Each structure stands twice: as C-alpha cells, then as structure tokens.
Amino acid sequence: MALRRKVTLNDIAGACGVSRATVSLVLRGSPLVHADTRQRVEDEMRRQGYVYNRAAAGLRRRESSSIALVINDLSNPFFAEFAAGVDEALAAAGYVTLLGSSGESAERQQAVLGTLLEYHPAAIILSPAEVSEASRVARVIGRSTPLLVFNRRLVGDAPTDFAYDFLGLDNRAGARQATEHLLALGHRRIAFFGGHLDSSSCRERRLGYQDAMREAGIEPEPQWTVESAPTRLEAAAQTGALFVRDPAPTAAVCYNDAVALGLMQGLIRRGRHPGHDFAVTGFDDIPEAAVSAPPLTTVGVEPRARGRQAATLALQRVRDPGAAHAPVIVPVRLIERGSTCPPPA
Amino acid sequence: MALRRKVTLNDIAGACGVSRATVSLVLRGSPLVHADTRQRVEDEMRRQGYVYNRAAAGLRRRESSSIALVINDLSNPFFAEFAAGVDEALAAAGYVTLLGSSGESAERQQAVLGTLLEYHPAAIILSPAEVSEASRVARVIGRSTPLLVFNRRLVGDAPTDFAYDFLGLDNRAGARQATEHLLALGHRRIAFFGGHLDSSSCRERRLGYQDAMREAGIEPEPQWTVESAPTRLEAAAQTGALFVRDPAPTAAVCYNDAVALGLMQGLIRRGRHPGHDFAVTGFDDIPEAAVSAPPLTTVGVEPRARGRQAATLALQRVRDPGAAHAPVIVPVRLIERGSTCPPPA
DNA sequence: CTGAAAGCGCTTACAG
C-alpha cells in the first residue's frame, strides 16, 4: 500500500478557490470568514482528510505545544502512574508529551535531555536519575526552557542564574508517621530498610525515621539501616541483612513499596509472617500495596495525582516565566493496612 | 528569572560572518566546509548555547523524526515495560516518542490519535483499547501515516485500502503449553480464569486451553470459564466463582499475570494455598511474577523486548512503506515456578 | 569552499 501524500492548507485553498489565509482563518475559528466560505472549506478539509500541522504552526507562531517528560524508571509502577498522570493533564491542556527515560543513568539522562530539547518543548518535567548533578542538568538544558524537577533533589547547587521548579513529597513527615505508628504498636527495634542514602528522598525519609526514634528515646543502631536498590528484587535479596546480629529488629520502615513488598517476600521465604511476627511499612501506595498478602500499611502519595500536579505546575511556569520558584512539597498520610502488628511477645 | 531567547542559525551565522547555509552544512557535518570555518562556527554555537530546531528542519526536509505511541494502560506493568522498550529503541534510532494513553477507552483513543497526528509522526504504534474498531481507527489515522498494532487485533475489517502492521504474541500456543503442563501434573478439572472474551488475546488464549483439554479427552465445563477485567483487583474478587459448583477445578490457567496474582490473593483469603492445594498459571511474566509467594508459573513474553521489536518494525515500515504487511507473531514459552503442583490427593 | 535564493506548512498584520 502506497502512503498518500499529506494534504496541506494549499491543497484546500486551491480546491476551494480561496487563499491560504482564509483557510487558516477557518481553522482558527475566526468570525471574519463568511459562513458559506467556512462551510465550503470545512467540507473540503473533510473530503481530502486534511490534518493540521502543529509543528509548522508552532514554528510560525514561535510557540511550542509539547512538554518533555523524562522518567527515571518506567517499570516502577510509582513512576508509571506519575507519567500517566502527567500525560493525562497535558493532553487535557492541548499539549503533547515527549517521552524520554533515563533508566536511572545520569549519562543517559543527559543524552535524552539533549535530544528532547531539539524539539523545543515549552517545558521539561524531570524525574531525575538517582544521582543527578544540578550543574550538568543546567548545562544541557540552558536558560531558555523552564524545568520542573519531581521527587528527588538535584545534587549540588545550580548556577545562580538557573532557576527551576520543584515538586516533592514530604518524605520526612511520611517516614516519621510510619515510624510513630510502629512505636505506638510497641516496637522498639525498628529498621530503616532499602533505598540508597545518596538519593535525597531516601535521606529525607531516614531523617523522619530518626526523628521519631529519637523522640521516643531510642538511638537507632547502625545495623538497623540496610541499603538496597529501590526495587523489589534487590530488597528481597537483602532481607537476611536484617537478621545477622541479635537483637534483630521486629519491624521495618521501608524506603518505598517496591522495597516493602520485596522484604515481605523475603520474610515469607525465611518462614516469617509479615503482619503477624514482623511489621512492615511502605511508602508510595502503589496499586499492589492494597492487594498484597498481607495488604501493606504504607504512606499514600497518589502518584497519578502528583503527575497531574506536575503538569499543572509546568504549564503555570510556561504561562508566567517570571513567577518566583517556590518548591511545592506535598503532604502525605499513613494508610493503615494489614502488614503492621505488635512485636511478638 | 527571565527566559532567554532561543538562539538560531541566523545568530550563529551573523556572529561568525558567514551565511546560514554554511552553518547548516557545519551542523550536518558536511566535508565541504573549510576546517577553520567549521571550528569558528562550532565554537560560536557552544558559546551561544545553540540548540538545533528539529521541527523546523523536519518541515523543510519533509520528514518526521517522531513516532507516536498510544498505550491502553500505563499502570499495567506489562504495558509500562512495553512502552519503556519502545522508547529505548526509538531513542537509539534518533526518534522521539510522542506519548498518549487511552485508559482502555476507545473514545479517548480516537481523541488521542487525532491529537498526535497533528504532530505528523513518522508512524504510530498502538496498543489498542480492549474493543477498538478497525474502521474507526482507520478513519482517524487516514492513509498517510503507517500504523503498527500491538498485542490485540482491531475489531472488524479495515477498509481494503487501509493496511497496517501487527505484532502479537502466540497466545494460543502459550495457553496450550500452560494447560498441558497442568495436565501433565495430573489435573483434569482445569479452569480458564479471567479476561474478557471480547478481547482477541483472551479468545486466543482460551482456544489454546481448549485445544489442550480436548486433546487430553476432556471437554471443559462451561462453569470452568470465569471472566473478569484483566486486573488483579477484579480477579481477586471473582475467585469465589470457581467454587460455586462441585466438582470444583483443582487448577486454573489464567488470562494474564495480573489476574493470576489476584487469584492467588483470593485463594489465600479463602484459606487455600496456591502451589500446594491449587495450581495457578499466568501469562506475561511481569516482574512481580518471579517474586510473588509462591513464584508464578507463567508464560514469558518479555514485554520490554516486545517494545523494542515494535519500534524496530515501525521504523522498518517508515523506511519501506511499500513492503508487504505480514503479521508478526512472537513465540512464547512456559516458565515453571512454584505456583503449580499436582492436584490434592 | 561559500552565499543568494527558494521553499517546507503555517500565521499575521496590512490592504482593499
């Protein structure tokens, strides 16, 4: 099957015996055009299967109707949901999403940003790879495209003339709530499990954990902090690290849900019963959290709503480039389900 | 912070005292340009922070370097992985991914396709909503953009002059393998659980199940087929339907992993032990399948690799629009893990 | 080796 040539404004104008300008006015719904002319033009467009060329229009009008979205890990449901939310809100606002993924590699992130910039998006939404330096990101993005960073802080200071928006979660308060919940159940030996401490979100969550512990008069033992990649698989593999020394913890505040679900898996393999003889909390409230066995007590952050919010913030910035750049921190709340229990007697 | 004006070829040409044409040649790495000139131009580009405008170039060259990707459900890890694979391969080939999602709504899919077409992508990759009519899809896409459909067939016949590529899984063979595995373990009363029979992939998988059953001399009872939305939650809720009549099945071939994991959840809630007193198989091998409790015996389809393959096929079509349109069906294979067992004595 | 000119598909003052 041969592909058909694309129909342009010129084709329609020619067929109707009017000028391109008139067709353009019809397209943009101008009241200047005579109703008969409008009708003829619209019929002809339908007949020929005309498709507007937004790139050409954008070029002429010097404006962009795309927004670039760079995700660190699309296979994590948290980020997949976030991306879905971004796309949903952008589409509703008449923008198209240019997708890129970094796979948690700062190198790839640079390359992806460089490529996406060539499409001159109106703004960039970046969920950064674990260790992304502000200076490098600033260098590739330049000073003519607004940037919204989601979830993790960029590392180091950005150049003074490089401002960007930030949308993050109240990680510290969320982890604190989770820890306080475990303390209230009677736990004293509580681990902070999973994540890498060089990521800002992980550090913040650990601070919240430490806040609650110290407020309860407990100094967390170093071996109660176990790092792992923020994935289910890695977390399951690290489960043993919680039990190498006595007295072992009776509960764990996990970096996120993926890690918490992995830990529950790891516990079950070791013959333990999360929610009965060991308490686990997560962070994110991904869809699986509600249906795991047992259902996961976790900190709800509504990733899809965060995606919509990120899109909204980015579009606000497009409309008003001069506004101040105050970071937006989203409050979070603990959702109690079945994976927490008092410590075994 | 005021955004800076974008730098264009003209700015560079002016600053270097050469013409736009020369700068353009430098950009495209032409050997015609004198080494000194090239150096001066490249330095100036770096100095001014020039960013190529691919949309403008594409307009002039009458070619597109974007591909549209429309996903039915980004919150299903299977499709999220697929999308990640598509994006990975497209980026490697120098294309950008225009993302859209239909949320399993055929209406929204039409709207999303319409919008994305205005960016004149070189091709469209569509993972269609559950019931997508070929004629409607054909109408919105027209005859000048190649289409690759993934995973599900479009419903009804397309107009004769509308050809599209198809990448699908060997659903029938996969479900057959799963069923044969259960038969080999000694099961006779085997259910086909989950999915909607008006989706082509579900119908095909059910045929594979029926093939294996009949070959073993067993006529599947109607009540052994239980439909549900292809999600974990819905499947968990439908678990009871398997046990309303005696003799109840001792095993279930599930439509996909999400459904299988939901069924396992539902079984556990009813006091049963999947992998010990009831056998379950899945389809897809999403990441969770390997780490569920018990790990899920399933049919591996490698969604990320399928994404890369879809991108490759779409790009082939872009290069050679006249080639024949033979559907590509990917062979699949059973991965044995812990969720299957012989029937209880 | 480099420049002047035309043109991709659109929009926007400006005439009339």
Place this chain on the structure above:
DNA sequence: CTGAAAGCGCTTACAG
C-alpha cells in the same frame, strides 16, 4: 469578508 506578502528556523540545489 478576502488576498498578497512576509516570515518562523531550517535545507538544498545552484552559482560562482
């Protein structure tokens, strides 16, 4: 109410 003209940022023959 409609058309002629200029121009968005680029590329591509064609001269020289």
